[in-house]
Amino acid sequence: MARQHRTFTLSELKPSQRYDILSGLVVPRPIGFVSTLSEKGIPNLAPFSYFMVGGIRPPSLMFCPVLNMDGQPKDSLKNVEKTSEFVVNLVTRQMSEGMNAASYPYPEGEDEWDASGFTMLKSQVVKPPRVAESPVQFECRLFQALRHGDGPSASAYVVGEVLVAHVDPSLIDEHGALTGRFEPIARLGGKAYLDLADGNVFELARPNRPAGSSLD
Numbered sequence: 402m403a404r405q406h407r408t409f410t411l412s413e414l415k416p417s418q419r420y421d422i423l424s425g426l427v428v429p430r431p432i433g434f435v436s437t438l439s440e441k442g443i444p445n446l447a448p449f450s451y452f453m454v455g456g457i458r459p460p461s462l463m464f465c466p467v468l469n470m471d472g473q474p475k476d477s478l479k480n481v482e483k484t485s486e487f488v489v490n491l492v493t494r495q496m497s498e499g500m501n502a503a504s505y506p507y508p509e510g511e512d513e514w515d516a517s518g519f520t521m522l523k524s525q526v527v528k529p530p531r532v533a534e535s536p537v538q539f540e541c542r543l544f545q546a547l548r549h550g551d552g553p554s555a556s557a558y559v560v561g562e563v564l565v566a567h568v569d570p571s572l573i574d575e576h577g578a579l580t581g582r583f584e585p586i587a588r589l590g591g592k593a594y595l596d597l598a599d600g601n602v603f604e605l606a607r608p609n610r611p612a613g614s615s616l617d
């Protein structure tokens with residue numbers, strides 16, 4: 402039987418409805434936990450589920466730090482635009498509470514690492530540190546940061562070339578190949594997450610945010 406779709410014209414919707422359509426339907430999304438440094442060297446850490454690989458030659462990935470409700474860039478975007486380096490750490494269930502804590506919009510210069518309890522591990526080819534607790538870490542150099550729109554919640558695409566991948570030995574078999582059994586968590590709509598390790602859906606409420614921070 403043919404489906405009777407309802408059609409939404411996104412330009413006619415409120416931002417929160419657009420958010421629900423895009424973030425609630427393009428699921429499950431992996432989470433890129435992004436480590437950057439400010440120009441002054443202050444570390445920053447924040448999760449992004451608008452995140453995906455983009456190609457192999459060159460090896461690239463992207464994440465999307467949307468602008469805040471006041472149209473200002475998030476610290477991760479500012480840092481990457483200034484320093485051109487970042488590390489993407491992938492997120493397991495054990496890391497989920499700390500990852501969520503790091504999503505609080507701390508003022509620039511306040512350390513999400515302290516608040517979230519993760520341990521810094523020196524990177525090999527870029528300056529931002531890796532998250533020691535993460536089983537997979539990608540050191541990246543900025544290719545391009547693309548802004549799409551310029552108001553509240555406007556889109557931004559940070560595309561990076563993956564220079565180095567660090568992989569926990571438990572994910573590699575005796576021949577040096579990946580086992581194919583990496584089981585991180587993934588973001589679903591609203592507060593819901595999927596734990597690929599056991600197939601369960603669980604919820605995490607975002608830390609209370611100041612008014613006007615962001616839709617995500």
Ligand SMILES: Cc1cc2nc3c(=O)[nH]c(=O)nc-3n(C[C@H](O)[C@H](O)[C@H](O)COP(=O)(O)O)c2cc1C
Pocket residue numbers: 432445446447448449450451452465466467468475476477478500501503504505506507588607615617
């Ligand atoms: C699981 C999860 C996924 C998120 N994904 C995004 C995203 O894709 N884009 C975005 O702009 N914010 C996203 N956020 C919110 C940011 O992490 C949050 O705005 C953070 O304060 C940004 O930090 P920064 O200003 O240090 O860059 C996400 C939050 C969580 C908990």
